[in-house]
Amino acid sequence: MRGSTAKTVLIFLLLYLLAGLAFQLDKAEAGIKTLQAVVTSVSDGDTVHVKIGNKDEKVRLIGVNTPEISHPELGIKEQPFGREAAEYTKRRLLGKKIWLELDVGQRDKYGRILAYVWLSPPSSGSEKEVRAKMYNAELLLNGYAQVMTVPPNVKYSSLFVKFQQEARSKKKGLWGVAPAPIKTKVAYVGNSRTKKFHYPDCRWAKEISPANRVSFSSREQAVRAGYVPCKVCNP
Ligand SMILES: [Zn+2]
Structure with missing residues (x-):
């Protein structure tokens, strides 16, 4: 009687371990699905x-x-x-x-x-x-x-x-990568009252009132618009 109980316990233990092992294998095999x-x-x-x-x-x-x-x-x-x-x-x-x-x-x-x-x-x-x-x-x-x-x-x-x-x-x-330098699109500044144009850093350019201030991206554009170069900054 005693022997057979021990045997039964042993068999169950074995089955339990086997089941656990099978589960582990299954998990490993599943891995990452791709x-x-x-x-x-x-x-x-x-x-x-x-x-x-x-x-x-x-x-x-x-x-x-x-x-x-x-x-x-x-x-x-x-x-x-x-x-x-x-x-x-x-x-x-x-x-x-x-x-x-x-x-x-x-x-x-x-x-x-x-x-x-x-x-x-x-x-x-x-x-x-x-x-x-x-x-x-x-x-x-x-x-x-x-x-x-x-x-x-x-x-x-x-x-x-x-x-x-x-x-x-x-x-x-x-x-x-260094941040791209901010390009100033304004190459020349004109005064719509005097019809003169300047480099933006000319002291006369800085004096132009906002109402009269116009921007040019090239010298050609300023000349074509009928503006003449300032005699101070000589653009
Ligand atoms: Zn000027």
Whole structure:
């Protein structure tokens, strides 16, 4: 009687351990789910076109924002480092096989897939792995992008902030670009009463009352408008 009870307990214990082990294996095998894709073209630093199977998709990288490249038709002006970021993504991703990891929100309002782009299949998603193999992280670590967190896609957002701080403190990429000097468009200043024009720093230019003050972007423009050069600053 005693022996059989012990045996039963032992069997249950064994079954319990086996079940636990099977569950662990299952978890490890599940890992991080990804979609395999091939990059067919690059729109800019953070947006690429891919083929998934034989389906064409546009992919916007999650959590990062690269500076704009110029889109005159949309009235978007080139931002510092926009061109560099786009070139970098082209160099790194064009024609390559990538693995897309999705977060909670899988598409944006433009129908683009929102994804973390892995350069080789991820296993744990640890910080070490993210640093080494995720392209979103690579953009941040090299200063090609800034963090842009859009809930609910926040799985790696705290890591991304950390990477951005690292790049910033090392003045990498866009963090090392000096702000563009503010160009004064006004090259010459005219007085509509006297019909004379001056360099903006001429003392007579400074005396012109706001009501009579006109600006010219070139000397030619002033002359064509019938203005004559000031004899003091001789523009
Ligand atoms: Zn003058």
